[in-house]
Amino acid sequence: MQLDSFFPYRLAVASEAFSRKLTEVYQREFGLSREEWRLLFLLANAKSLTSLELSQRTTLDKVQVSRAAQRLDDKGLITRAISEEDRRIRVYHCTPEGHRRFEQLLPQVDACAQGMLNSMSAEDRAALDQGVTALLKAASVT
Amino acid sequence: MQLDSFFPYRLAVASEAFSRKLTEVYQREFGLSREEWRLLFLLANAKSLTSLELSQRTTLDKVQVSRAAQRLDDKGLITRAISEEDRRIRVYHCTPEGHRRFEQLLPQVDACAQGMLNSMSAEDRAALDQGVTALLKAASVT
């Protein structure tokens, strides 16, 4: 058995390489980490979200959410209000500046992703999408 | 645009979930990290390898190789000799104990991977394999 023909290895390498290319974009443009990018993504597309919602929808744990949100707050891209009903709960909002940066960043990230995907054949792209969808189910549920 | 329908996100989540399941196996069985597992995999299937070869074939940089190899050496799974021709170069070998553990571990890791893959349809499996192969080319070369 060779490592480079071992499927789990190939999947990991492919995914890491792909992810790295995208990270370079938001890292270089606005100095955002992957966690910050994910939170900003969600908050730019929702009025407000709590930590629990952010955590569930980003596969980040509460510590990662807490720290990434803190950094985004420091950068003025989001606000962290305390809930009126339950004073333990944080309610996160995207600031106008956060929106502005996200609107500027998403096309670039997407273009980078599409650039790589477009270098594949249409058939391979379709296969990848189908395979990842199936894997998502298999790996998260199992 | 929703995050959970954003392809790069779905790929990352699927890959991480898959990888995590496998990590649990060699982590639990012998306390190996992903880097250690990769080095052991290569060395168990080759007589001897240098740092450069290990680095290239694991997508790890020289620091990661150095540290992972040090830990594997401490655990008695590999040896780190100094090359006769070039005294800067390390030559790594797998010990009998390293072989023994690898032979014991690979079937378990593979079974875990196959378990997840077998929960997918044959068609989805084929699509995934085709897609990942294409992505590997697109993401690493581009």
Added chain:
DNA sequence: CAAATTTCGTTGCATGTGAAACAAAGCGGT
């Protein structure tokens, strides 16, 4: 052949990360 340069592996440092401890707030039973 001596000095400068390059290569290889390791180490120090500054930062990031995860697990567990923690404080604050809410909940619940008596």
Added chain:
DNA sequence: ACCGCTTTGTTTCACATGCAACGAAATTTG
């Protein structure tokens, strides 16, 4: 109302990681 218990978010601590500096060995250059 009070004492315990749970939940929420943060902090602490120990460890991992990446980058740059480093020392040793080899190679190149004058």
